[in-house]
Amino acid sequence: DGGITQSPKYLFRKEGQNVTLSCEQNLNHDAMYWYRQDPGQGLRLIYYSQIVNDFQKGDIAEGYSVSREKKESFPLTVTSAQKNPTAFYLCASSMRTQYNQPQHFGDGTRLSIL
C-alpha cells in the first residue's frame, strides 16, 4: 500500500546530541514537509521541499536541518542547537502543483529529552 513511513515511533535524545528522524514515502509525491506539534497545539512548519535537492525553511527552522537527496526520502535532523526539542514530529507529502489535493501524513515520531 502507498503511504508515508516515519521512524522511529519514539526517540530519546541526550543533551548535546543530534538525532535524525526518518521519513519515507512511496506515493510518488514531489513535495515533502516536516511539522512540529507541541501538546494541545497546532502544527508548525519546520522545513519543506518541493523537488529533490532543494528545500526551504518554514516558520521554525532554527535548530533543525534537512536533506532531500531522493524523491522518496526527507530526513530531519534535530541538532543540539534546538534547546527544546520535546514534541511530536509529523512528516507529510503532496503533489506540488495539485493544489486541491491534501497533504498525506505519516504516523509521527515522539521525541523526548533524557
Add this chain to the structure above:
Amino acid sequence: AQKITQTQPGMFVQEKEAVTLDCTYDTSDPSYGLFWYKQPSSGEMIFLIYQGSYDQQNATEGRYSLNFQKARKSANLVISASQLGDSAMYFCAMREGEGETSGSRLTFGEGTQLTVNP
C-alpha cells in the same frame, strides 16, 4: 495576525446531534484552499474535506460539510449525526496561492478538541 483562527478550544456534543466547528482565515491572495483534518489521540492526521476559494458550492463529504462564507472569511466544519468515534482534535488549515514559491504549504490553526458524549 493569525492566518487561521479556531476560537473554540473545546466543544461537546451529544451523540447523533450535529456540531459546527469554527474557522476564520486571513489572506489577501485571491487563490487559496482550506482543508480540515481530524487528529485522534493516536496522533495521525486524517484529511476530511477541502474547499477552494473559487468553488461555487460548499464542499460535502459524507457526514462532513463546509459552511464557506467567503466575504466573512470563514470556513466552518459541520459534522452531522455525531458518533463516539468523532471525538478527536480537529484542525483547519489554509494554502495560499498557486505558485512555485508557495507550493502547497499549509498554515494550521490551533485546533478544536471535540468530545462526543453518549
